[in-house]
Amino acid sequence: MAxxxxxxxxxxxxxxxxxxxTKVRKAxxxxxxxxxxxxxxxxxKVMGQKDTDLxxxxxxxxxxxxxxxIGFITWALTVDWQLNFGGKPFFSLPAWIPIIFELTVLFAAxxxxxxxxxxxxxxxxxxxDHFSPKITDDTFLMAxxxxxxxxxxxxxxxLQSAGAADVKVExxxxxxxxxxxxxxxxxFGKPVPEV
Amino acid sequence: xxxxxxxxxxxxxxxxxFILMAVGLLAAIxxxxxxxxxxxxPEEQQANNAVFWAALLQNSVFFLMICNATMFFMCAxxxxxxxxxxxxxxxxxxxxxxxxxxxxxxVVILLSIVYGGNHVIYHWTDAAxxxxxxxxxxxxxxxxxxxxxxxxxxTVFFWSLLGWQMRKLSRSxxxxxxENPKQKYNFQFKNTVTAGLFMIVFALTVMSSIPxxxxxxxxxxxxxxxxxxxxxxxxxxxxxxxxxxxxIYLKNKGLLGIVNKEHLHDLGKFIFAFSIFWTYLWxxxxxxIWYANIPEETVYFQSRTxxxxxxxxxxxxxxxxxxxxxxxxxxxxxxxxTIVTYVALLVIFGHWLDFYQMVFPAVSPDKAPNxxxxxxxxxxxxxxxxxxxGRTLSKxxxxxxxxxxxxxxxxxxx
Numbered sequence: 001m002a003x004x005x006x007x008x009x010x011x012x013x014x015x016x017x018x019x020x021x022t023k024v025r026k027a028x029x030x031x032x033x034x035x036x037x038x039x040x041x042x043x044x045k046v047m048g049q050k051d052t053d054l055x056x057x058x059x060x061x062x063x064x065x066x067x068x069x070i071g072f073i074t075w076a077l078t079v080d081w082q083l084n085f086g087g088k089p090f091f092s093l094p095a096w097i098p099i100i101f102e103l104t105v106l107f108a109a110x111x112x113x114x115x116x117x118x119x120x121x122x123x124x125x126x127x128x129d130h131f132s133p134k135i136t137d138d139t140f141l142m143a144x145x146x147x148x149x150x151x152x153x154x155x156x157x158x159l160q161s162a163g164a165a166d167v168k169v170e171x172x173x174x175x176x177x178x179x180x181x182x183x184x185x186x187x188f189g190k191p192v193p194e195v
Numbered sequence: 196x197x198x199x200x201x202x203x204x205x206x207x208x209x210x211x212x213f214i215l216m217a218v219g220l221l222a223a224i225x226x227x228x229x230x231x232x233x234x235x236x237p238e239e240q241q242a243n244n245a246v247f248w249a250a251l252l253q254n255s256v257f258f259l260m261i262c263n264a265t266m267f268f269m270c271a272x273x274x275x276x277x278x279x280x281x282x283x284x285x286x287x288x289x290x291x292x293x294x295x296x297x298x299x300x301x302v303v304i305l306l307s308i309v310y311g312g313n314h315v316i317y318h319w320t321d322a323a324x325x326x327x328x329x330x331x332x333x334x335x336x337x338x339x340x341x342x343x344x345x346x347x348x349x350t351v352f353f354w355s356l357l358g359w360q361m362r363k364l365s366r367s368x369x370x371x372x373x374e375n376p377k378q379k380y381n382f383q384f385k386n387t388v389t390a391g392l393f394m395i396v397f398a399l400t401v402m403s404s405i406p407x408x409x410x411x412x413x414x415x416x417x418x419x420x421x422x423x424x425x426x427x428x429x430x431x432x433x434x435x436x437x438x439x440x441x442x443i444y445l446k447n448k449g450l451l452g453i454v455n456k457e458h459l460h461d462l463g464k465f466i467f468a469f470s471i472f473w474t475y476l477w478x479x480x481x482x483x484i485w486y487a488n489i490p491e492e493t494v495y496f497q498s499r500t501x502x503x504x505x506x507x508x509x510x511x512x513x514x515x516x517x518x519x520x521x522x523x524x525x526x527x528x529x530x531x532x533t534i535v536t537y538v539a540l541l542v543i544f545g546h547w548l549d550f551y552q553m554v555f556p557a558v559s560p561d562k563a564p565n566x567x568x569x570x571x572x573x574x575x576x577x578x579x580x581x582x583x584x585g586r587t588l589s590k591x592x593x594x595x596x597x598x599x600x601x602x603x604x605x606x607x608x609x
Contacts, residue, residue, distance in 0.1 A: 041608070051526075059524065086488065094482045 004174050005146040006032060007155050008131050009164025010139045014040060017140050020162035021046045024144060029155060032145040035135035054119070058112045065107025069100040121175065129173040200593050202450055204585035212582035219575020226250055226568045242559065245315035248308050249413075249558040250569040252316065255301040256409050257433075257550040258576040259351075260401065260426070261543075262293040264434030266358050267397055268465075270390035273361070276383075278603025279461055282454045284595050286441045288362045289587040290434070293580055295358075298351035305347055305409065309340050316558055318415045330416050338412055346408060350400045357393040364389060368597040379599045401427050410550075413557045417495045421480045426553075428473035432515075433546045435465045436539035441584060443536050450593055453601075456530045457608045463529030466542060470519035473546075477512075498556040503563035507552050514545030547573060 011017040017034070024031055025048060034047060077083065078090045088095070117123060135141045142164065144155060152169055159167045230247040234240040269287050272280045280287065314321035318331065319338040325331045331338065364386050373379055406426035411418065419425075439462045445451045484492045499508050518541055528534045547570075555564055595601060 055526075088488075094478075094485050097478060097482065 007144045009159040009167040016163040030145040032143040035141040061111030062108035065104040069103035202588040212578045215578030222571025253554040259297040259301045260430040261433040264430040265290040270393040273390035278600035279607040281604040295355040425476040432469040467523035474516040511548035
């Protein structure tokens with residue numbers, strides 16, 4: 001996992017945030033993310049994020065579920081252990097449709113949840129670094145990632161001119177790790193920034 | 196975008212409609228001649244004649260019910276205080292205005308069949324036969340010509356009346372300027388109450404008694420309580436597909452400026468969702484009967500899964516389920532005008548086939564009737580819908596600019 005350097009600014013109004021996001025992207029800064037306490041319609045489009053491919057994964061999981069159900073029931077009831085149910089043929093597809101459907105849903109649902117957690121790097125006992133606890137309460141926080149070419153002072157001034165309050169330069173862990181995030185004072189050999 | 200824009204049907208538009216109607220009439224005449232020729236026995240003669248009437252029955256009932264399904268769309272969204280559909284609500288209203296027109300045709304055809312003296316389609320109209328048929332005798336309280344006539348006429352009357360009221364309410368917004376907020380409240384109140392009344396009528400007719408009377412009583416000995424729901428799902432998908440086609444046509448003409456891909460996406464979702472709902476009901480009915488395997492119930496599927504009808508049966512299953520499921524699963528295809536047009540056309544055809552296999556295996560179990568001629572008769576109704584919807588659209592502004600919810604429709608996005 002990597003610790004990166006960010007410039008963060010707080011916004012309190014969507015009407016300021018939207019033009020600021022556009023400005024930051026136009027100026028060529030690397031927009032890392034925007035954190036909001038609630039979903040804001042249209043923000044993903046302004047940030048230039050592309051649609052998720054999660055549903056394609058869901059389709060593949062669903063098909064896998066269908067295939068598993070058809071394959072297993074066919075093998076079990078026609079090859080391995082033939083049972084006569086009221087004179088019906090061993091291969092009686094209509095009776096299996098409910099189970100095929102359920103397994104499709106189960107595979108798709110569980111698969112998509114796990115994939116979602118993996119994409120968002122969420123798991124039990126896994127800690128993530130947050131820029132500010134206020135992003136769950138009343139603040140929109142924009143994080144610009146510093147690259148080799150980023151001029152820090154210039155970027156800070158730019159963010160302030162775009163309407164951001166409380167602009168800071170800080171180091172943050174971008175990945176996820178196992179540990180006690182709120183108790184550790186040092187991680188990866190560096191002091192944990194105060195939250 | 197001009198807000199008071201109107202649709203003026205071009206000469207080509209009306210000519211197309213008239214040509215389709217002419218082709219339909221021609222098909223009906225040809226079918227009449229081929230089914231009314233000399234036959235070896237009077238029974239065979241009657242069976243042949245019945246095919247002609249069954250073709251009229253299938254087409255008129257199918258198109259009446261899909262036009263009425265747009266009434267359901269209108270009233271369901273009105274009851275839910277939905278806003279997104281207001282952008283094209285005039286199209287929905289124009290299609291629902293077909294109910295009285297096709298309703299009269301359907302009533303005439305249905306009553307001709309009931310009182311025409313040919314008992315092949317509706318066995319239960321044969322009083323002498325019902326006397327010593329214990330099953331039909333038991334159902335006599337429901338399946339008798341008087342009850343059928345009264346319910347049929349009342350049904351079409353109430354559909355037309357409440358549809359007229361809904362359209363009148365919507366058009367009344369064009370002249371208002373909503374000076375007093377109370378006016379909007381009053382409009383919403385009246386709109387909701389009318390929609391609610393229609394829902395009650397709809398629940399008592401399409402969702403229960405009417406498909407039993409008009410369609411299921413062709414197989415008079417057989418019954419299924421799910422039949423009405425199944426028919427409703429079938430007509431509702433088709434109704435939404437018809438609305439979609441008209442919306443896309445008007446978009447192609449450069450009209451309906453406030454309708455965009457977001458609205459198309461939602462119409463696509465309706466087709467997608469209700470195709471699956473239709474399959475769910477179709478399969479629920481099928482599986483229970485297949486599993487129980489009771490002869491009096493399986494007789495319905497016996498005639499439909501054998502011979503020529505089995506081709507129709509499985510074709511319509513593929514068109515109505517597999518095609519919308521796989522094509523409309525992705526978001527992009529629901530937002531693509533071309534794909535939506537083709538799927539809507541296919542779905543309409545598929546559900547027409549569904550009605551074909553509801554009617555004909557019982558009327559003519561051994562000999563499959565000429566599918567092309569019967570499809571030709573459908574063109575008459577298609578032409579009728581094209582012509583009258585164009586005429587209704589041309590009379591009123593195309594966008595309900597003053598509707599209280601029009602803003603919600605403009606900013607709608609998914």
